[in-house]
Amino acid sequence: MTDTTLLILGASGDLTNRLLLPGLGSLFKREPDRPVRVVGADRVAMTGEEFADRVGAALAAGGAGPEVVERQKASSAYFQLDVTNGDDIERMIDTIGDCGRIIMYFALPPAVTEASCRAMLNFPVPEHVHLAMEKPFGHDQASAAELNAVLAGLVPEVRVHRVDHFLGKSSVLDLLAIRFANRLFFNVWSAEHIESVEIFYDEDLALEQRAAYYDKAGAFVDMIQSHLMQVLSFVAMEAPAEVTGLELRDKTAAVLRAVKLWGDDPSTSSRRARYTAGNVGGVEIPDYVSEEGVEPARMTETLAQVTVEVRNQRWSGVPFTLRSGKALGQRRKEIVVTFRDVRHLPDGLTGPDPKDSLVIGLSPDTMELHLTTNAASDPLMLEQSVLRTGLRKSELDAYGEVLAAILDGDILLSVRGDTAEEAWRVTDEVLAAWRRGEVPMDEYAAGAPVPASWDTTPSS
Numbered sequence: 304m305t306d307t308t309l310l311i312l313g314a315s316g317d318l319t320n321r322l323l324l325p326g327l328g329s330l331f332k333r334e335p336d337r338p339v340r341v342v343g344a345d346r347v348a349m350t351g352e353e354f355a356d357r358v359g360a361a362l363a364a365g366g367a368g369p370e371v372v373e374r375q376k377a378s379s380a381y382f383q384l385d386v387t388n389g390d391d392i393e394r395m396i397d398t399i400g401d402c403g404r405i406i407m408y409f410a411l412p413p414a415v416t417e418a419s420c421r422a423m424l425n426f427p428v429p430e431h432v433h434l435a436m437e438k439p440f441g442h443d444q445a446s447a448a449e450l451n452a453v454l455a456g457l458v459p460e461v462r463v464h465r466v467d468h469f470l471g472k473s474s475v476l477d478l479l480a481i482r483f484a485n486r487l488f489f490n491v492w493s494a495e496h497i498e499s500v501e502i503f504y505d506e507d508l509a510l511e512q513r514a515a516y517y518d519k520a521g522a523f524v525d526m527i528q529s530h531l532m533q534v535l536s537f538v539a540m541e542a543p544a545e546v547t548g549l550e551l552r553d554k555t556a557a558v559l560r561a562v563k564l565w566g567d568d569p570s571t572s573s574r575r576a577r578y579t580a581g582n583v584g585g586v587e588i589p590d591y592v593s594e595e596g597v598e599p600a601r602m603t604e605t606l607a608q609v610t611v612e613v614r615n616q617r618w619s620g621v622p623f624t625l626r627s628g629k630a631l632g633q634r635r636k637e638i639v640v641t642f643r644d645v646r647h648l649p650d651g652l653t654g655p656d657p658k659d660s661l662v663i664g665l666s667p668d669t670m671e672l673h674l675t676t677n678a679a680s681d682p683l684m685l686e687q688s689v690l691r692t693g694l695r696k697s698e699l700d701a702y703g704e705v706l707a708a709i710l711d712g713d714i715l716l717s718v719r720g721d722t723a724e725e726a727w728r729v730t731d732e733v734l735a736a737w738r739r740g741e742v743p744m745d746e747y748a749a750g751a752p753v754p755a756s757w758d759t760t761p762s763s
């Protein structure tokens with residue numbers, strides 16, 4: 304295995320400490336001998352020893368054993384610099400040297416990432432350097448295209464890893480097996496048999512001191528534009544001939560190109576809401592607008608929903624509803640695939656005939672098949688039975704899974720440039736309609752359910 308340097312720009316930041324290094328720790332737990340060293344760069348003043356201690360603590364939190372932690376602490380290095388200064392970046396890359404692949408991971412605020420990439424246009428980026436880009440990738444379709452153009456001036460596309468850690472979630476990867484290794488599902492996976500698809504990521508967590516980021520993003524950009532669109536592309540893609548980056552990226556890109564707003568109308572296909580004061584699990588939550596760092600005039604939503612159509616031969620006419628929000632009374636993180644009724648229910652069978660469905664839990668990783676069966680009390684009556692199982696528990700957390708591929712230089716779990724742009728297209732349409740005031744800002748008390756009027760059945 305090639306020696307790899309994980310060069311983290313923004314090494315003192317929240318993402319690095321909370322997700323990235325613990326994710327690497329989970330990878331070291333599975334593969335303690337993986338030849339990776341961690342190098343950090345940030346503007347924060349810190350000695351090499353201080354950085355090594357931080358690396359050690361975060362890797363241990365992710366599950367790395369004491370030997371690995373000590374080895375990593377000893378091999379780590381820290382550069383204090385302004386990452387928007389091209390000369391300083393070039394010098395740092397030279398200092399690290401050509402001892403295998405360098406993964407430059409931009410764990411920086413988005414505007415700083417862009418400035419840093421532009422600064423790198425001033426020197427030839429060596430062939431052993433790969434770029435890993437965090438979300439959000441751009442702030443709309445045009446800016447994503449601009450950022451792609453900058454990256455194309457730095458390295459070829461196969462050396463760009465746009466990170467969406469949902470692609471590393473085991474339940475999302477399990478979709479490959481569930482859909483493509485089972486005749487039972489493979490043959491019914493189309494508008495012919497499926498009535499609707501819902502992808503929910505309802506959280507009970509509130510803002511958690513992340514106003515500086517969240518109030519500028521909102522639920523739609525934070526979750527739907529990136530993560531849930533990627534999940535949608537896995538639910539709806541055509542069968543890949545092989546599981547390779549090239550093949551999966553072609554198939555998922557084709558889905559996102561076919562995504563259209565339901566009824567081509569951003570105002571009827573989308574919903575937004577903001578939480579007011581309430582109680583979540585015994586914890587008092589203030590009004591969103593009175594949280595520290597929130598600017599009410601931004602009109603940031605904490606709950607968003609959109610219904611789209613994948614307008615192609617397989618899916619035309621099937622509503623796909625994507626929803627995510629914060630401070631909700633019920634955590635509901637799942638994909639719900641609802642099947643159509645049978646063409647003819649034999650006369651004589653009576654009783655409630657609820658829709659059959661396949662429910663794939665995104666957290667925790669579970670699978671439920673809701674089927675119509677005979678009632679216990681009367682064989683001619685119908686009722687619903689549920690077959691329930693846990694899905695395989697990955698040894699790696701989602702960041703660890705995505706990192707494993709990136710460190711191998713593999714694009715399998717990285718988002719391709721055109722897909723990153725495409726994922727913004729319907730978002731841009733919805734956000735423009737919201738700015739025009741075409742969609743009311745609903746309210747829900749923290750700890751309450753999603754507003755009852757938010758039916759996921761579209762009107763047209």
Ligand code: NDP
Pocket residue numbers: 312313314315316317318319321322344345346347384385386387409410411412413415437438439
């Ligand atoms: P932070 O705001 O914590 O910034 C990361 C680090 O970069 C900070 O230490 C910051 O220093 C440093 N920095 C800023 N400007 C420069 C500069 N010019 N030169 C050198 N260092 C600089 O960001 P996060 O860690 O929260 O997020 C990083 C990225 O990850 C973002 O794109 C975000 O969207 C994404 N992300 C974050 C998640 C999270 O939970 N945090 C989750 C998913 C994605 P200083 O503190 O002094 O500004």
